Amino acid sequence: MRFFLILTLAAAASAQDVLKLLDWEKLAARAKESANVNLDGNMLSMAAAFLGGIEKQAGHPDMKSLVGKLKGVYVRSLEFEKEGEYSLSDIDSIRGKLTAAKWSPIVDVRGKRESSGVFVRTDGKTIQELVVLSAEPRELTVVNIVGDINPSELQALGGKFGIPDIHLQGGSPKQKKDDE
Amino acid sequence: MKFEDELRGVLARKRAPTGFAERVMSRVEAPPARRRPGWFAPLAVAASLAVGAVSVGEFRRIRAERAGRELAMALSIAADKIRLAETKAKEVWER
Numbered sequence: 001m002r003f004f005l006i007l008t009l010a011a012a013a014s015a016q017d018v019l020k021l022l023d024w025e026k027l028a029a030r031a032k033e034s035a036n037v038n039l040d041g042n043m044l045s046m047a048a049a050f051l052g053g054i055e056k057q058a059g060h061p062d063m064k065s066l067v068g069k070l071k072g073v074y075v076r077s078l079e080f081e082k083e084g085e086y087s088l089s090d091i092d093s094i095r096g097k098l099t100a101a102k103w104s105p106i107v108d109v110r111g112k113r114e115s116s117g118v119f120v121r122t123d124g125k126t127i128q129e130l131v132v133l134s135a136e137p138r139e140l141t142v143v144n145i146v147g148d149i150n151p152s153e154l155q156a157l158g159g160k161f162g163i164p165d166i167h168l169q170g171g172s173p174k175q176k177k178d179d180e
Numbered sequence: 181m182k183f184e185d186e187l188r189g190v191l192a193r194k195r196a197p198t199g200f201a202e203r204v205m206s207r208v209e210a211p212p213a214r215r216r217p218g219w220f221a222p223l224a225v226a227a228s229l230a231v232g233a234v235s236v237g238e239f240r241r242i243r244a245e246r247a248g249r250e251l252a253m254a255l256s257i258a259a260d261k262i263r264l265a266e267t268k269a270k271e272v273w274e275r
Contacts, residue, residue: 037254043247046240050248067251075254107265109272116265134261143258 018131018144021094024076027140030085037075044070066154070147077141083113091115091135094142098131113137126150 028034039047044067052064080086095108098119106118114136121129127150132143 035253035257037250037257039247039251039254043243044251046244047247047251050241050244051251073251073254075257077257107262107269109265109268111268114268116261116268118262118265130258132258132261132265134264141257141261143254143261145258 018094018097019074019076019142021097022076022090022142024078027078027086030080031078032081033079035075035077037073039073041071044068044073066150069153070145070149072144072146074144074146075141078139080138080140083137085138086135086140088113088115088135091133091140094131094133095119103131120149 024036028036048064048067051067078086092110092115095115095117099105101121103119103121106120108117108119109115110117115133116135117131117133119131119133120127126148128146128148130143130145130149132141134141
């Protein structure tokens with residue numbers, strides 16, 4: 001029993017530390033532009049209250065409950081002047097870590113020059129954590145959303161506050177290795 | 181030489197007479213105490229609290245606004261990259 005508990009905790013910890021697998025400071029030093037977002041539970045409550053206030057004025061008072069279930073939103077996004085500033089193997093190491101921790105890939109596409117993936121951790125019923133990996137020749141992005149994520153509620157955010165439509169589909173993953 | 185001796189005598193250090201310091205100090209007038217009306221202190225405290233409360237409220241509002249903008253940006257990036265991943269997957273599967 002203790003062994004399984006330790007195993008579960010280790011898996012959960014490795015998943016939460018997904019952003020720590022890369023040396024972002026080192027990568028950011030080579031980047032042309034970088035975006036860094038760290039919103040923990042407290043900051044999300046404040047953000048939800050602020051956005052909720054705007055939403056309420058617009059007649060959509062569901063923002064607070066929607067974001068209120070999230071525990072953390074973390075983004076690291078870098079844009080480089082030229083190609084080759086990071087290694088695709090870095091992204092593969094994150095992918096490997098997630099797969100080892102039994103995360104489910106919703107989408108996973110790997111090419112020679114780019115790679116994209118959407119991974120979720122569920123408790124069997126709902127999504128508890130989401131990781132988006134996006135590695136393009138001159139752009140590298142990792143998004144980590146922690147909390148009770150309802151895909152339909154998340155999709156409802158699309159079109160508001162400048163957020164594009166979100167297509168987060170469950171079910172069988174689209175997983176393919178692009179050899180081109 | 182006589183003049184110099186006289187000068188030395190005049191300028192020589194002498195002890196002040198007894199009670200000199202006390203007499204000088206007694207002549208120095210103490211500055212008049214500034215009297216403030218009784219309502220001044222409570223009003224000052226109330227004003228300070230009001231300014232403090234407004235500042236804290238404003239600070240929180242600014243932090244909330246910043247957090248809101250960061251959340252919108254984070255979700256925009258997430259939505260954008262999820263869509264990109266979906267598009268790439270679709271392209272690969274359609275080949």
